[in-house]
Every structure is written in structure tokens, then in C-alpha cells.
Amino acid sequence: MAVDAAGTLYVVWVYGGPSDFGIYFVRSTDAGGTFTAPKNISRTAESTGAFVPELAAGAVGEVIAVWLDEYEPYPGQSEQIFFTRSTDSGDTFSAPVQVSFRWTPEWSASSGPAVSTDALAQLYAGWDQGRIGAAPDVLLVASYDGGQTFSAPVNLSEGLGASGRLRIASETPSRVYAIWQMLRPRSWETMFRRSLDGGATFSELKRLSRGGHGSSIPQGIAVGRPEQVCAVWEEVNKGFDIFMRCSFNGGENFRKEFNATGRRGHFEGDIALDAAGSAYLVFGCSLRGVNPDYWWWGVCFRRSLEPLQ
Structure with a gap:
């Protein structure tokens, strides 16, 4: 759940099953008195299930979401973190984009998505991701162009100990x-x-x-x-x-x-x-x-x- 600068309330949750779980979204402009019809914001042709949504809102109409998903274009890939953004209070959303690593011999499954945005619409997403034969780390990426591109991930835990449950906040x-x-x-x-x-x-x-x-x-x-x-x-x-x-x-x-x-x-x-x-x-x-x-x-x-x- 998140509230933007205009007081618009946004809510996301997981719905579906057993093989078509998705992230659903509604908004309210009257403090929760009424809500829009639910819409699936995670659906893609390749998605096999979406879970663990996190939501953030900032400037008027700005709302972003991240979640855990599995993406079929990369066979054998474990669950990864995906991102979408709306600038019109949820009327439309950008196509979901993967922000965590594709599976490689070094990195494997992702979990624990986190997200934040500030009043200038700078976007931040984070997660924890396992390594083959090593403890998981927590990583963070940033976008300065509304989610069109993201920075290279920063490893916050630097391999100094098994890490998870990332939480992030941001301000201008x-x-x-x-x-x-x-x-x-x-x-x-x-x-x-x-x-x-x-x-x-x-x-x-x-x-x-x-x-x-x-x-x-x-x-x-x-x-x-x-x-x-x-x-x-x-x-x-x-x-x-x-x-x-x-x-x-x-x-x-x-x-x-x-x-x-x-x-x-x-x-x-x-x-x-x-x-x-x-x-x-x-x-x-x-x-x-x-x-x-x-x-x-x-x-x-x-x-x-x-x-x-």
C-alpha cells in the first residue's frame, strides 16, 4: 500500500493459482471509500507466476511496483525481480522489466524485492540474490529516467555475510x-x-x-x-x-x-x-x-x- 503527494491511495496483492498467480492493483481517490476495478500489472506472455509485491508512490500520479516472478525466455532461470511504473495514477503501466540478474554460473535465485521513489521520481529497487556455492547478498539499482534504464547493481553487503530482508527509503x-x-x-x-x-x-x-x-x-x-x-x-x-x-x-x-x-x-x-x-x-x-x-x-x-x- 502507498499514497502519492495528492493523497491517492494504491494497493497491490497476489491473486490466482495454481500456476497463474499475478500482481493485482487498485487505487482510491476518496481515502478508501471506493476503489477502481482490479487489474493485473504483472502479466506477460512468459510469466509463470508473480509473488511478493512491493509498492511505492511519490509525486502526483507516480506509482511503482516490484515483485518476484519467473521468466520463461531464459530456460532454467530461477525467480527474479521485475519492475513496472505508472505516471497517471495507475491508468496505465509500463511493460514489466527485469532488474535482477539473469541466471549465470555465479548468481542464481532472487527474492525479497524492495522499492522506493522520491519527489523527483528517482527510482530505486533492491533485492537479495543467491550465489552458487556462496551466501546471498543484497543489491540495489537506481533509475534516473523513469525506469527506462537502470544503473549497474551495487552490492550493499559485499559478500561479508549471508544477507536478506532489504528495506529501502529515499528522499530528495x-x-x-x-x-x-x-x-x-x-x-x-x-x-x-x-x-x-x-x-x-x-x-x-x-x-x-x-x-x-x-x-x-x-x-x-x-x-x-x-x-x-x-x-x-x-x-x-x-x-x-x-x-x-x-x-x-x-x-x-x-x-x-x-x-x-x-x-x-x-x-x-x-x-x-x-x-x-x-x-x-x-x-x-x-x-x-x-x-x-x-x-x-x-x-x-x-x-x-x-x-x-
Whole structure:
């Protein structure tokens, strides 16, 4: 789900089966009161199934989507990442384009698509991709011409440890922020890198999660007012917790992490920031109090009462 600068709401999901799954799209211009008829935006003559859609919106009418697909023109190819874009609020979409690698003796299957766009319609797509005989890496490409062409992929994890669950956010001018999960010597950690030149180069690796406190699983990253970027992750250590760290200077440094839900036992969160810098969280939570004889799970919401400082 995503919202553009005009307030138009866009939603995508997977539908079909068992061999013709596709990515379907609708939009609403009245805050969800009504929606357009669903349309398949992933269909091609060669597609054998599309899954795991991700969506981003930016300027008025600008909406982009990525997903996991299998493409028959390259026999034996594993699942790869595809991209499409609309500049007219979803009335029409560009033909799907593959942005991950074709199968080679070095690279194999792709997964975990991620996407972001900014107010100037610079586009960023990312994914994790396996290597034959080696751990997977996370990669990112950029487009400065509306998806007509893409840059060569940048390997964010640089083969330093098995990596996945990439999440990206972007803002003008040409700032890109990325978090992902990387296997370090003792546990999985949430790592961070930023680019100040539209994804051409990236900063050194920075660990956001708490070392020595169990494994962490990245959940989301978002931008708010200029140079404000916040990331959340799930920490698994004798239970579940959602932790959060924020930067107010474009990722140069981050404030100390804190438990974003205020208590333990929460999991699978995500974050959004508004233009003033206020934070909004959704996360999985226990609702055992509904009936003490059963263990209930639900989706909970929390927001900051004022912009984060």
C-alpha cells in the first residue's frame, strides 16, 4: 500500500493459482471509500507466476511496483525481480522489466524485492540474490529516467555475510537509505548504509541493532522531515521486541535504540513518518486478555504524540 503527494491511495496483492498467480492493483481517490476495478500489472506472455509485491508512490500520479516472478525466455532461470511504473495514477503501466540478474554460473535465485521513489521520481529497487556455492547478498539499482534504464547493481553487503530482508527509503536530493539482515559471527544483525548521490556510492557499513542481544530482523525504514530517517527491527532473545533508532542528520549518526512498543512480546512491525516527523508503528501483538483461556494474536498500532526530536 502507498499514497502519492495528492493523497491517492494504491494497493497491490497476489491473486490466482495454481500456476497463474499475478500482481493485482487498485487505487482510491476518496481515502478508501471506493476503489477502481482490479487489474493485473504483472502479466506477460512468459510469466509463470508473480509473488511478493512491493509498492511505492511519490509525486502526483507516480506509482511503482516490484515483485518476484519467473521468466520463461531464459530456460532454467530461477525467480527474479521485475519492475513496472505508472505516471497517471495507475491508468496505465509500463511493460514489466527485469532488474535482477539473469541466471549465470555465479548468481542464481532472487527474492525479497524492495522499492522506493522520491519527489523527483528517482527510482530505486533492491533485492537479495543467491550465489552458487556462496551466501546471498543484497543489491540495489537506481533509475534516473523513469525506469527506462537502470544503473549497474551495487552490492550493499559485499559478500561479508549471508544477507536478506532489504528495506529501502529515499528522499530528495538523491538520498537513499538501506537496512538489511546480515549474519555476523555471533548472530543476525540489522545493518545500515546510505547514499548521498542517488545510489552511485554508499557509506561504510553501520550496525543499528544491539550486538549481543540475540538476532535481529529488519522490519521497516522511513523518512520524515528532511534528513530524518528511522528504522525498526524485531529482536529475538528469549522473546520478541520491536526496537527503533532514528537519525536527524541523514544517517550520519543515529540516536540510541529504544523499545518502540513500550513492552516485550511484540513482533513483525513497520514504520511510517509524516512530513512533520511524527512516527506511526504497526506490529504484531498478543491479545491474550481478550480470553484468558486462549492465546490471541492481533495487529496493534502506536504513534508518537509529537514529532520525534
